[in-house]
Amino acid sequence: MTIMTDPQQESFRPSMLLNDTRYRSYTFQFIALMVLIGIIAYLGYNLVLNLRAAGLNISYEFLGEPAGYDINQTLVEYTSRSSHLTAAIVGILNTLLVAFLACATATIFGVIAGVLRLSNNWLIRKLMSGYVEAFRNVPVLIWIIIIFTIMTAVLPAPSAFRGDDPDASMILGSVAFTNRGVYVPMPIWGEGSMVVVVTFILSVIGVFAYRRYAKKLLYATGRLLPTGWPSLAILFVPSILMFFVMGQPISLDFPELGGFNFRGGLQIGAPLIALWFALSIYTGAFIAENVRAGILAVSKGQTEAAASLGLRPRRIMNLVILPQALRVIIPPLISQYLNITKNSSLAIAVGYADITATLGGITLNQTGRAIECVLLLMLFYLLISLGISAVMNVYNNAVRLKER
Amino acid sequence: MSDTHAESVAYVRDTMLPESPPPAAETGVTKWMKKNLFATIPNSVLTLAAILVIYFLLAATLPWILNGIWNATSIRECREILDGATGGCFAVLSDRWNQLLFGFKYPSTEYWRPALAFLLLFVAAAPVMFFKYLPRQMLLFTGVYPFLAFWLIWGGSIVPPLLLLLGFVAAYVAFKALEKRGFGVAVLGGLGVLVVAIILAGSIGKIEVLRLEQVQSRDMGGFLLNMILGTVCVSLSIPIGIALALGRQSDMPIIKWICVVFIEFIRGVPLITLLFVANVVLAYFLPPGTTFDLIVRVIIMITAFASAYIAEVIRGGLAALPRGQYEAADSLGLDYAQAMRLIILPQALKISIPGIVNVAVGLFKDTTLVSVISMFDLVGMIRGPILASTDWNGVYWELFGFAALLFFVVCYGVSQYSQWLERELNTDHR
Numbered sequence: 001m002t003i004m005t006d007p008q009q010e011s012f013r014p015s016m017l018l019n020d021t022r023y024r025s026y027t028f029q030f031i032a033l034m035v036l037i038g039i040i041a042y043l044g045y046n047l048v049l050n051l052r053a054a055g056l057n058i059s060y061e062f063l064g065e066p067a068g069y070d071i072n073q074t075l076v077e078y079t080s081r082s083s084h085l086t087a088a089i090v091g092i093l094n095t096l097l098v099a100f101l102a103c104a105t106a107t108i109f110g111v112i113a114g115v116l117r118l119s120n121n122w123l124i125r126k127l128m129s130g131y132v133e134a135f136r137n138v139p140v141l142i143w144i145i146i147i148f149t150i151m152t153a154v155l156p157a158p159s160a161f162r163g164d165d166p167d168a169s170m171i172l173g174s175v176a177f178t179n180r181g182v183y184v185p186m187p188i189w190g191e192g193s194m195v196v197v198v199t200f201i202l203s204v205i206g207v208f209a210y211r212r213y214a215k216k217l218l219y220a221t222g223r224l225l226p227t228g229w230p231s232l233a234i235l236f237v238p239s240i241l242m243f244f245v246m247g248q249p250i251s252l253d254f255p256e257l258g259g260f261n262f263r264g265g266l267q268i269g270a271p272l273i274a275l276w277f278a279l280s281i282y283t284g285a286f287i288a289e290n291v292r293a294g295i296l297a298v299s300k301g302q303t304e305a306a307a308s309l310g311l312r313p314r315r316i317m318n319l320v321i322l323p324q325a326l327r328v329i330i331p332p333l334i335s336q337y338l339n340i341t342k343n344s345s346l347a348i349a350v351g352y353a354d355i356t357a358t359l360g361g362i363t364l365n366q367t368g369r370a371i372e373c374v375l376l377l378m379l380f381y382l383l384i385s386l387g388i389s390a391v392m393n394v395y396n397n398a399v400r401l402k403e404r
Numbered sequence: 405m406s407d408t409h410a411e412s413v414a415y416v417r418d419t420m421l422p423e424s425p426p427p428a429a430e431t432g433v434t435k436w437m438k439k440n441l442f443a444t445i446p447n448s449v450l451t452l453a454a455i456l457v458i459y460f461l462l463a464a465t466l467p468w469i470l471n472g473i474w475n476a477t478s479i480r481e482c483r484e485i486l487d488g489a490t491g492g493c494f495a496v497l498s499d500r501w502n503q504l505l506f507g508f509k510y511p512s513t514e515y516w517r518p519a520l521a522f523l524l525l526f527v528a529a530a531p532v533m534f535f536k537y538l539p540r541q542m543l544l545f546t547g548v549y550p551f552l553a554f555w556l557i558w559g560g561s562i563v564p565p566l567l568l569l570l571g572f573v574a575a576y577v578a579f580k581a582l583e584k585r586g587f588g589v590a591v592l593g594g595l596g597v598l599v600v601a602i603i604l605a606g607s608i609g610k611i612e613v614l615r616l617e618q619v620q621s622r623d624m625g626g627f628l629l630n631m632i633l634g635t636v637c638v639s640l641s642i643p644i645g646i647a648l649a650l651g652r653q654s655d656m657p658i659i660k661w662i663c664v665v666f667i668e669f670i671r672g673v674p675l676i677t678l679l680f681v682a683n684v685v686l687a688y689f690l691p692p693g694t695t696f697d698l699i700v701r702v703i704i705m706i707t708a709f710a711s712a713y714i715a716e717v718i719r720g721g722l723a724a725l726p727r728g729q730y731e732a733a734d735s736l737g738l739d740y741a742q743a744m745r746l747i748i749l750p751q752a753l754k755i756s757i758p759g760i761v762n763v764a765v766g767l768f769k770d771t772t773l774v775s776v777i778s779m780f781d782l783v784g785m786i787r788g789p790i791l792a793s794t795d796w797n798g799v800y801w802e803l804f805g806f807a808a809l810l811f812f813v814v815c816y817g818v819s820q821y822s823q824w825l826e827r828e829l830n831t832d833h834r
Contacts (some may be wrong), residue, residue: 029656117765120440145804342673
């Protein structure tokens with residue numbers, strides 16, 4: 001007969017710190033912490049020594065001083081007498097602008113290319129894989145520079161649009177591609193235009209509400225409401241009516257040739273176009289692969305099962321394939337958006353005034369505040385990526401397979 | 405019964421008719437085209453549109469390429485030869501070939517050295533890439549290669565790299581000798597021997613044997629710089645990435661959090677800001693008076709960048725392993741180092757290969773970013789010295805097309821290799 005007893009509590013010996021697995025992890029962590037603190041202290045000490053030797057100190061007062069440089073494309077009021085902080089804000093807004101534009105167009109390119117890569121058509125399939133491989137395997141910096149070169153060196157100068165028989169002409173009389181940027185008509189928001197905008201926003205909400213109601217009705221009673229043309233009608237009819245009721249408050253200001261340059265309209269600088277287009281076409285190739293993988297991830301059995309239930313092809317796509325494919329597509333899609341935001345820092349190569357070019361470029365060079373500028377720059381990008389990851393986590397939790 | 409009707413049957417066929425060929429529309433090219441190109445009306449429209457696109461692309465590029473000028477000394481001469489016709493001025497490539505590949509400061513008499521190092525890279529990489537088909541002894545050359553390449557590219561006496569190599573060999577021997585007494589002890593012992601060897605190498609490394617002309621790091625440029633940054637950073641970042649991934653999976657909270665903060669910080673900022681750090685900030689954190697090569701600083705930052713991404717890829721591989729593998733390793737009585745080395749990592753790394761190759765390709769493409777901090781890599785050379793010269797100002801397409809082609813060949817080759825390797829390593833029984 002054996003009696004189980006608790007092993008006798010051993011008294012603690014120093015050698016147990018290394019040999020006993022219960023204590024060993026504490027030893028390792030302690031060593032790691034000490035090493036980390038040591039490294040940080042060493043670097044900090046060097047920093048203090050170097051700053052003292054250079055007669056510098058860490059301060060952010062330079063942000064309040066006048067920047068003294070011009071930025072040609074700004075979303076907010078900015079002059080060369082504005083502060084470095086304003087310049088940084090201009091940069092932030094420009095970064096967000098190009099990132100937003102590129103995300104939207106990259107998604108469009110990517111979805112089209114990804115779907116077409118699965119087409120039955122051999123030629124289209126090959127063409128699309130050519131596009132994907134060509135853009136995935138060449139650095140985005142080269143694409144940005146190539147497109148910037150097209151914009152600045154190949155497109156005609158504004159003067160080419162002059163004369164009775166000009167070398168270049170405006171597309172539809174309203175859009176001009178010149179080597180100083182692209183001129184497009186600019187909407188002028190007149191009196192009462194807000195009403196139209198609000199109407200439009202309300203109609204967008206209305207469309208969603210209607211589709212929701214149709215779905216609910218379908219699930220509850222089995223009655224199928226048409227969704228295609230009513231959605232279109234809800235989206236546009238009220239806004240157009242309101243537009244005329246308010247007396248056409250929104251008008252377009254067309255660019256016109258005056259003197260050596262275009263006047264009026266909205267000038268979109270070549271750097272913005274180059275960056276926007278290059279980022280979207282480059283990232284579009286990656287998104288195409290994600291889309292293709294997502295669609296392939298839904299097994300054929302799902303389509304067949306849906307078909308055997310008697311669903312029509314369109315509804316199979318909408319109700320069975322897409323919801324499952326989106327769960328695979330969206331997480332990498334969001335990380336591609338993050339990549340676009342980070343790659344937009346390449347703006348500095350073509351002179352687009354994003355945050356890297358203002359705060360990390362000119363401001364840094366003018367003030368010599370390298371540490372502060374780079375720190376703020378990193379903080380900005382870090383905040384953006386943490387924000388996007390947070391959104392992604394929320395989404396992942398929402399669409400996670402509910403397992404029992 | 406059959407007898408009674410025998411005479412009423414005039415003729416009974418006793419051989420098969422020869423098969424008649426399928427209808428013309430159902431065979432060969434016609435069928436293939438009907439199925440793959442003109443199945444439906446929208447499909448046919450798409451096909452026609454695609455043919456149109458391809459036609460325009462070829463019409464724009466083919467005359468330009470075929471009519472290209474390869475022998476000229478400046479863009480003006482090119483234009484004179486072309487005399488208004490369409491044609492590329494590829495003479496810039498033949499004229500500035502060495503600059504594009506090696507940068508404009510690398511001594512021209514020594515071009516054979518990086519070229520040789522580049523060729524040997526294939527010999528060194530082959531036994532790793534095709535490990536099933538090549539003798540394992542070739543791995544010895546892979547081990548020697550980094551030191552050889554360093555000596556070839558940077559020059560100087562062969563003694564320091566040789567001593568360093570011997571140091572690594574000694575460290576390996578020490579590791580093997582101590583391995584019986586535990587992995588940790590062996591690693592510490594090996595590291596100790598290595599440090600002693602490095603100190604020894606530093607003290608007696610002044611001897612001049614087989615001296616090659618020394619080339620400074622700042623004189624490296626062109627595609628050579630991209631290749632150096634790409635290969636060095638990828639090979640350094642894989643072990644660091646593995647360590648970070650294991651650290652992130654660790655049960656020890658402090659180690660885990662150090663790894664998490666490092667990885668998330670690096671992944672959250674663009675590479676350009678890290679290059680800014682290498683360029684303007686890093687010097688503040690080093691002891692006063694130390695001068696550090698810019699190329700070394702850049703290598704440090706790019707390696708940190710790549711290892712964070714590789715760590716995440718490997719973490720995915722680790723997470724994909726079934727829990728049972730960890731438990732099986734534990735139940736065999738393996739300690740942590742053994743379990744990782746023998747059970748977990750071989751499987752996790754196999755799963756991670758496509759991801760690692762993706763990171764490697766992305767990293768190689770990102771090496772062009774160093775042109776932003778005024779290093780003269782391939783893109784930097786094109787935008788800087790070549791396009792700024794009076795001879796070649798305005799030859800955009802040929803140069804950028806060449807750069808794009810060079811990167812495409814390398815990156816496409818690597819990704820094809822990774823797909824092949826995936827099939828090769830696939831041990832699923834499907």
